Amino acid sequence: MVIIGIVLAVTVFPSEEKRVRKRFRLLSEWVSKSPGENSFTMLQKMKNIGTLFLEPCELKAPHESLSGSYPRREISAYAGSARSHFSQLDLKLYDLKVDFPEKEVAQVTLTARLIGKATSGEHVDEIHELECHMKKMDGKWFFSQVKVVEVLKK
């Protein structure tokens, strides 16, 4: 009974770290694209991606053109546009290290690997280390800042 109780408590009331990790799982699931994905799924995923981000979310990347503060709508549109260039896409997120520097604030360091096949037939395999800041609002965690770590600076 005690064991069942513990299992139920962990399942029904997951820890904050598990909730944060779940947001990354959703991001990975929604960014990924299987061959022959239909328009309905594509639109649904596009819409869902935006719901993971805070309004607005800051993006910091070594390429200046990508850096900036974006509203959800733009993030969804950008994700949709980027996904449309691929016939197959797989976003893998691993080595997640979750810290809580303040209450309702999470800082996550992770490795993101994007493997895909462009519609032009080109094979894509990109790896980056990301630093994400998340904020908890209304019981849910949202990305407030996503930074691509610049390992080598010319």
Place this chain on the structure above:
Amino acid sequence: MAIHRRIRQFFFPSFTPAFLIRVCLVSLFAYLFFSYLCIPFTIQGTSMEPTYPNGGVDFCWRLRYLLSEPRRHDVVAVRFAGSQVMLLKRVVASEGEQVEFRDGKLFVDGLEVVESYVRFPCNWNLPSRRVEKDCVYVVGDNRSMPIENHYFGQTSKIRVMGGPLW
């Protein structure tokens, strides 16, 4: 007969408790050694050719810089993402030094550096820049591509995981 028995015992050992303990200890040691001290990796990419060809296998020796700092001409493994993805590059300058490329030649603090390991033609030009504190400047040996297509620059010493075994 004794030799035969020993050879047979070596290849077909009896599953005694002592043998199982030995297997466990060897496995544990191998796991710790190859996970944290001597990490195997495969080279993907041509950035360090011809010194380290694409597809080669090597080990990252983590204790290489335990008591010393990376120095010019050292080949180092730089942590790129997570604990599994590393960049293999060569240190060309240390903190406080000025790095510059003129017509494919490397200059550090205004003096030309002879680099015998650079075998392919290079025509890079990069204005002078100072290497920041606690950083090293790393470049690949293969500089035959345009400068925009080669991933190089300064990185924090904390990211230097060690050096290749060979």
